[in-house]
Amino acid sequence: MHGGMAGAGWAPPQLEDFILTERLGSGTYATVFKGYRKRNVREVVAVKCVNKRSLNKASVENLLTEIEILKTIRHPHIVELKDFQWNKEYIYLIMEYCAGGDLSRFIHARRILPERVARIFLQQLACALKFLHDRNISHLDLKPQNILLSSLDKPYLKLADFGFAQHMSPRDEKHVLRGSPLYMAPEMVCSRQYDARVDLWSVGVILYEALFGRPPFASKSFSELEEKIRSNQPIETNLVMEAVEKDQAGDASAALSLYSKALEYFVPALRYEIDARRKEAIRSKVSQYISRAEQLKVLVSSNNKTLLQQGNPARDILKEMSKDKPRLYAALAVASAAVAKEEEGKDDSETLDLYQQSLGELLLMLAAEPAGRRKELLHAEIQTLMGRAEYLKEQIKRKESQLEAESMGKEGMMDSVRGSCTLQ
Template sequence: MAAGCAPPKLQEFILTEKLGSGSYATVYKAYRKVNNREVVAIKCVSKKSLNKASVENLLTEIEILKTVKHPHIVQLKDFQWDGENIYLIMEYCAGGDLSHFIRSRRALPERVARRFLQQLASALQYLHQRNISHLDLKPQNVLLSSRTCPHLKLADFGFAQHMSPWDEKHVLRGSPLYMAPEMVCQQQYDARVDLWSVGVILYEALFGQPPFASKSFTELESKIRSNKAVETALVVEAVKKDEFGDYSGALSLYCRSLEYFVPALHYELDCRRKTAIRTKVAQYIARAEELKALVAQGNQANFEQAKSARVLLKEMSQDKPQLLAALEMGSAAIAQEEQGDDSAETLQLYQQSLGELLLMLTAEPQGRRRVMLHAEIKNLMSRAEYLKEQLKMRENQKEAASMDQDLFSESVKSSCLLQ
């Protein structure tokens, strides 16, 4: 179907905007002429573009979609054909695809990624219980039901196959960046290849890009086979900020990246990969400690300036006992931190102060006191975030040290057994 052509005509539907297109199909948004103008998506497959393999894929897709019914799998409502095209009338998903959703937000919060993964796992479990493998799982093939409160709908079953758990295939299917190693290395594979793709999708949701971005199959295979630990987008950005002298930003990103790398030490089973990750963790912790000293040194002048402004703000707030009390609470948190008490209790004190001050800021009229209050809130937030990062880094250091001790104990036990 040539680009720029008008949508085809169907007796029961009005086809409008193009939602997407592939090598042999174009998807349109459409309205049913009767039945309350129901909104649907219509996949138009040009008969001219079909070869023997794509005909088989299309027939399998229709057969599978007609037999499955699950809240997280896009519904095939009907299919029709004429002299030029075959039409799959599908459930319309107003939220677009997961790829666009991730790109528009750069990365997804863990709670959102967790919920989406649970929905995707539910759909896959349903399929695998019926001996169906999708074989082309990627964010572009995962649709969102709506823009406001989205839930996932697994779509595009063009490469799907009926596969029992013990079945093995060797035909190359799917998209390289999301293919399991068995496929990339052109080996026999089974239904479990879908699980690898799910892992890649989860990584992309959390970090904004797939873990093995490559320009060729050879490069992709090399990266998958490599023992080198995967660098997250957080680390790449941290290194950039570090090089440009943004030590505070780099420190924050290093601390956030450790939240992912340290748990990986626990779950990684391959000894060489575990060693590589442990080396990375040690490097990031060491650099974070160096940055901590640099940031503290750079903050000192700003903290002194803020101290003078804080005294003045308190004098201006004598007529507002609640505001004064919240400011005193913030000052108490600062005093505790400067005396070396960088504990969770000090962080909680910062957070209580900020909670009250933010409420008072909304009610504060325009004027000099509002400007100074806004500046003090920014200062307290900065200090609270810095303290939170120190607590996280200390926790990561403790966890990494604990894992090293466990590994040492296991090594000693193994040595004893060998003697």
């Protein structure tokens, strides 16, 4: 929620040692501003301004607990409370400034995070949580919005907003509802007693959101949320069924949206599936849904409906739209040749070379292409070709490994024969 004072509705409060500038965000009873220390080094800070008049008894207790906890802990992955001050109107928490914004914005800007990035972030979050739990402190409001990034250049996580944090030993049990519903553990959602382990559920939801771009259980009420958590039905199945229904009903726009959402679950599942048979089944579904989504995208956003209704695949439509760009048209022709070779069963290095040749050109074309329908189609086509090239590369490696194993087996047999001849 970075931004200037426009929309804040009032000027930032006056603070003796700091100049407060842009508003970084606001909550129920606090607004956070970016600030600069006036004297000596121009240190950048984040100042959480709490209006005393907005506090009730519970929020006063939460604020005091937050100050008490943050004053006593120092950790590289927990935002630092540098100082706190107060006057007649406000209580000020002077915090470490994190230039990278929060994790929620970071994920949404990229749609999903690569596994290696998610793994590093999770290790950092786990490190901060272990530090807290070793000191019998539970955060109780873990969510991407409460996890800040040190910077966007080389980001590392900083756990923030300890407004709901509590001192809890592993054996303590509470029943007060705290946190945000989408990230709450089931025992909280169901208004049962809970202990320090509820933070671990929230970590799982955060990891899921990092990898898939959205929390696993979206709902409008606690009862609906409880029902979804208890359900054994795979999350993506409903999306696909709804997409097919909308598609059959002729609602191309809704079907496209649902297919796209379903693919956000299937594509990572394909990547991490170990069982070869299941992986091939998922690959077939992914290919089918990507193809249909590409066709629907053209149907929704372009005037090439006639081409589509004649059964032309998205690649042919893209070629038709690229006749004014010979270099792009030629690269798409090479891609078509690679696909044709692969579909003939020629999963060899020559086919892979064609894929790589076309992708090299298409990526350059994509960078130079102005925003519009053709760029959208080109982006989708590159993703499809990359997937096919990666699959082909795996097939070639597998064949090479088999040949190598067979070769080693034959050599071993020959050595055995030579050995027996020598003995005789």
